[in-house]
Amino acid sequence: xxxxxxxxxxxxxxxxxxxxxxxxxxxxxxxxxxxxxxxxxxxxxxxxxxxxxxxxxxxxxxxxxxxxxxxxxxxxxxxxxxxxxxxxxxxxxxxxxxxxxxxxxxxxxxxxxxxxxxxxxxxxxxxxxxxxxxxxxxxxxxxxxxxxxxxxxxxxxxxxxxxxxxxxxxxxxxxxxxxxxxxxxx
Amino acid sequence: xxxxxxxxxxxxxxxxxxxxxxxxxxxxxxxxxxxxxxxxxxxxxxxxxxxxxxxxxxxxxxxxxxxxxxxxxxxxxxxxxxxxxxxxxxxxxxxxxxxxxxxxxxxxxxxxxxxxxxxxxxxxxxxxxxxxxxxxxxxxxxxxxxxxxxxxxxxxxxxxxxxxxxxxxxxxxxxxxxxxxxxxxxxxxxxxxxxxxxxxxxxxx
Numbered sequence: 001x002x003x004x005x006x007x008x009x010x011x012x013x014x015x016x017x018x019x020x021x022x023x024x025x026x027x028x029x030x031x032x033x034x035x036x037x038x039x040x041x042x043x044x045x046x047x048x049x050x051x052x053x054x055x056x057x058x059x060x061x062x063x064x065x066x067x068x069x070x071x072x073x074x075x076x077x078x079x080x081x082x083x084x085x086x087x088x089x090x091x092x093x094x095x096x097x098x099x100x101x102x103x104x105x106x107x108x109x110x111x112x113x114x115x116x117x118x119x120x121x122x123x124x125x126x127x128x129x130x131x132x133x134x135x136x137x138x139x140x141x142x143x144x145x146x147x148x149x150x151x152x153x154x155x156x157x158x159x160x161x162x163x164x165x166x167x168x169x170x171x172x173x174x175x176x177x178x179x180x181x182x183x184x185x186x
Numbered sequence: 187x188x189x190x191x192x193x194x195x196x197x198x199x200x201x202x203x204x205x206x207x208x209x210x211x212x213x214x215x216x217x218x219x220x221x222x223x224x225x226x227x228x229x230x231x232x233x234x235x236x237x238x239x240x241x242x243x244x245x246x247x248x249x250x251x252x253x254x255x256x257x258x259x260x261x262x263x264x265x266x267x268x269x270x271x272x273x274x275x276x277x278x279x280x281x282x283x284x285x286x287x288x289x290x291x292x293x294x295x296x297x298x299x300x301x302x303x304x305x306x307x308x309x310x311x312x313x314x315x316x317x318x319x320x321x322x323x324x325x326x327x328x329x330x331x332x333x334x335x336x337x338x339x340x341x342x343x344x345x346x347x348x349x350x351x352x353x354x355x356x357x358x359x360x361x362x363x364x365x366x367x368x369x370x371x372x373x374x375x376x377x378x379x380x381x382x383x384x385x386x387x388x389x390x391x
Binding site: 013014018020021025030031034035054121123124125127129130131132135136137139140141 | 215219220226227230231233234292293296314315318320322323327328330334335373374386
């Protein structure tokens with residue numbers, strides 16, 4: 001084992017660990033929204049910081065060729081398919097919720113709040129699954145490529161979810177400002 | 187739908203949400219997720235700062251103690267059918283112990299090929315065990331999440347959650363034993379402020 005090989009292994013280890021750290025921060029931020037309400041400013045700021053950390057870790061991993069790189073290949077089929085699938089999932093959430101909400105005649109802002117809550121819970125799940133996938137990837141004898149691809153798919157999903165969460169939360173904040181009410185809790 | 191029924195349905199829906207989030211179960215599951223996230227945090231910290239970073243061990247010990255406390259409190263609120271019977275508990279512990287031993291053996295087999303010092307092998311085992319612990323903690327977050335979703339099989343996820351917590355307890359015992367062995371062999375618990383060089387020496391070089 002040469003020194004270069006060891007250095008590279010250490011860099012890879014460090015990048016995967018960093019990804020797990022930031023995925024854990026996503027989990028922690030969502031837990032905080034569960035406790036303090038989905039419009040809690042500190043939890044949302046933490047979520048944003050965690051997301052930026054995830055993006056940086058992803059770039060590091062792609063720089064080290066630990067994960068397939070998507071840079072310079074915007075029409076990559078797999079990438080587009082995963083994005084489309086994530087967007088479909090969001091749409092399915094909306095449809096399901098709309099059906100349910102119209103049955104019980106749920107007020108529009110509550111409907112939105114419930115929807116954002118669902119998205120946040122999904123984000124937490126993805127964070128936990130990233131941590132787990134990286135653990136599997138590092139376990140002896142496991143198929144590293146399979147888990148690296150699985151992590152990438154989850155990162156793409158998070159990338160689709162985060163703007164949606166931000167957009168919906170902005171909507172809720174506007175409703176809240178218009179109503180002059182306290183934080184919307186679900 | 188008549189307006190009286192609409193109001194009743196709305197009330198029922200709000201009650202459902204309230205029950206889910208504010209019930210003892212909802213709060214305990216969030217607590218458990220938070221403890222599990224602390225375990226993940228501690229393990230990633232120990233990886234980033236070295237196996238013997240004091241800060242990481244403090245977080246880990248606190249989180250592990252909280253997991254067992256929260257698990258005990260969950261017994262009162264999760265469906266009775268999801269909780270392992272006393273008669274099967276020894277089997278679950280045994281299976282968890284076997285899995286941990288297998289994990290250690292796999293590392294030792296690999297280390298034997300490289301002819302490494304016992305302390306280094308022990309440190310490698312510890313690192314792998316911490317990875318396993320983190321993996322279980324991530325599963326706890328996910329399974330607790332599934333329990334809060336309407337329409338999921340609560341008995342199944344409840345039972346998986348309890349088993350996972352048992353695994354966390356078993357693996358953390360093994361980790362503690364190995365920590366003691368390593369300390370006896372001369373490894374030093376490192377303060378976060380003066381950590382880097384000694385840790386690098388111990389964990390990698």
